[in-house]
Amino acid sequence: MLLQSDTQLNQSSYYEASVLRDKVAEPLAADISADVVVVGAGFAGLSAAIELAQRGYQVVVLEAERICSGASGRNGGQAIIGYASGQEPFEKQLGKDAAQSAWKMSLEAIDLLDERIANYQIDCDRVHGYLYVAETARKARALEADVKDMEQSYGFGCDFVEGPQVSRYIQSPRYCAAAFERKSGHLHPLKYGLGLARAARSLGVQIFENSPVTALQRGKRLRAATAKGSVSAAWGILAGNCMLAEHGPEVAPEISSRIMPVGTYIIGTSPVDPALCERLIPGNASVCDNNFILDYFRFSADHRMLFGGRVSYSTRTPHNLQEVMSKRMAMVFPELRGVSVEYVWGGFVDISMNRAPDFGRLDSNLFYLQGFSGHGVALTGLAGRLVAETVAGQAERLDIFSRLQHRPFPGGPWLRTPSLVLGMAYHRLKDAL
Numbered sequence: 001m002l003l004q005s006d007t008q009l010n011q012s013s014y015y016e017a018s019v020l021r022d023k024v025a026e027p028l029a030a031d032i033s034a035d036v037v038v039v040g041a042g043f044a045g046l047s048a049a050i051e052l053a054q055r056g057y058q059v060v061v062l063e064a065e066r067i068c069s070g071a072s073g074r075n076g077g078q079a080i081i082g083y084a085s086g087q088e089p090f091e092k093q094l095g096k097d098a099a100q101s102a103w104k105m106s107l108e109a110i111d112l113l114d115e116r117i118a119n120y121q122i123d124c125d126r127v128h129g130y131l132y133v134a135e136t137a138r139k140a141r142a143l144e145a146d147v148k149d150m151e152q153s154y155g156f157g158c159d160f161v162e163g164p165q166v167s168r169y170i171q172s173p174r175y176c177a178a179a180f181e182r183k184s185g186h187l188h189p190l191k192y193g194l195g196l197a198r199a200a201r202s203l204g205v206q207i208f209e210n211s212p213v214t215a216l217q218r219g220k221r222l223r224a225a226t227a228k229g230s231v232s233a234a235w236g237i238l239a240g241n242c243m244l245a246e247h248g249p250e251v252a253p254e255i256s257s258r259i260m261p262v263g264t265y266i267i268g269t270s271p272v273d274p275a276l277c278e279r280l281i282p283g284n285a286s287v288c289d290n291n292f293i294l295d296y297f298r299f300s301a302d303h304r305m306l307f308g309g310r311v312s313y314s315t316r317t318p319h320n321l322q323e324v325m326s327k328r329m330a331m332v333f334p335e336l337r338g339v340s341v342e343y344v345w346g347g348f349v350d351i352s353m354n355r356a357p358d359f360g361r362l363d364s365n366l367f368y369l370q371g372f373s374g375h376g377v378a379l380t381g382l383a384g385r386l387v388a389e390t391v392a393g394q395a396e397r398l399d400i401f402s403r404l405q406h407r408p409f410p411g412g413p414w415l416r417t418p419s420l421v422l423g424m425a426y427h428r429l430k431d432a433l
């Protein structure tokens with residue numbers, strides 16, 4: 001009920017318009033068994049399935065809609081190191097050593113993504129290079145402090161520039177400072193996700209589409225039930241993101257209050273002159289500002305500006321989305337004013353209260369991966385690997401994440417959204433000031 005506007009959000013994604021999907025996979029229509037049942041065929045579920053199949057497990061993935069029809073097939077395509085929360089929750093709650101391990105794992109997430117693209121020959125327009133930009137002197141100081149901290153505490157260097165030097169990376173009147181790093185970057189997320197699904201199938205994973213799991217019987221063997229069938233398995237992995245509460249409210253209600261669905265939106269322009277793209281973002285990096293409610297943007301392989309931002313905490317699609325976002329884009333790039341917008345779409349991000357990922361287990365044989373907080377393109381891959389390691393008997397790395405404390409959003413399903421709206425209004429005011 002909460003996410004009624006979802007279909008509307010997916011109406012005209014540039015990504016859906018630029019891929020040829022395989023024929024829809026048949027829904028589950030029998031009672032079958034497997035070693036592992038995975039709920040959700042987004043990046044996290046598919047990554048877990050690949051890692052498990054590589055270790056010899058028989059895996060079944062049940063997807064409520066189509067493969068990567070959720071956040072994984074609609075996002076900004078920005079594959080980024082680190083965590084939406086930054087390192088603070090790891091440092092404060094778990095100490096320096098665990099924070100170091102978490103940081104290294106976030107770098108591994110990018111390496112894993114690149115390995116998969118290479119090993120499974122996934123043609124997904126991968127580009128290296130990432131630019132963090134600051135709009136005001138105060139934000140510039142904050143960006144510089146972050147860059148210094150990452151260098152001192154984690155040995156990770158970025159190229160920090162200010163004033164006229166910024167134009168080496170971006171031609172925009174809006175930004176007074178920037179930090180560039182080479183490891184992160186961007187890709188076409190739906191091409192990547194469909195490539196992961198092909199890779200999983202090549203390893204023997206069975207994927208059923210249009211098969212929402214509506215009930216999960218727990219115990220020594222789990223039983224995941226859909227409308228016309230069921231999967232009995234020794235292990236289960238819940239990778240349903242925001243939509244788990246929607247498609248299967250009875251499946252794991254104890255984890256749903258720990259994430260909040262927040263709508264975020266993207267516009268895609270018509271193709272622009274490649275020479276203009278090169279002038280506006282020399283080097284073709286992915287860009288993101290350091291506001292709390294951020295703008296994120298990049299050029300696609302066919303030279304469209306994909307400009308994301310504008311959030312909705314009410315789960316309703318904002319009015320005048322195209323107009324508001326076009327104006328925002330023109331403030332960043334005046335030369336794109338008047339370029340026609342061909343696509344407008346959005347999706348829901350699974351925000352946790354402290355923005356740190358929320359991975360863990362509900363029983364000894366039932367795991368969940370959620371709380372990517374808008375930072376999941378690369379991290380979902382690692383999450384899948386960690387859960388597979390744990391199934392195979394190596395829990396140390398997943399346990400770094402499962403030791404993080406997460407608070408539920410206050411007020412239950414009906415009050416969660418209004419309280420978040422208030423919180424975000426405060427942050428929006430801070431950004432404006």
Ligand SMILES: Cc1cc2nc3c(=O)[nH]c(=O)nc-3n(C[C@H](O)[C@H](O)[C@H](O)COP(=O)(O)OP(=O)(O)OC[C@H]3O[C@@H](n4cnc5c(N)ncnc54)[C@H](O)[C@@H]3O)c2cc1C
Binds near residue numbers: 076241296
């Ligand atoms: C508009 C937008 C822009 C974003 N931009 C970026 C970005 O630039 N960089 C970045 O790092 N992150 C970004 N993100 C976040 C990123 O996309 C997500 O963190 C990531 O895709 C989450 O993957 P997932 O597999 O956990 O979830 P999803 O991709 O949402 O997959 C979950 C799947 O589970 C299925 N499901 C749910 N319940 C059930 C059930 N009961 N039975 C069966 N199936 C079920 C759903 O249908 C869905 O397909 C963005 C997100 C959005 C929405």
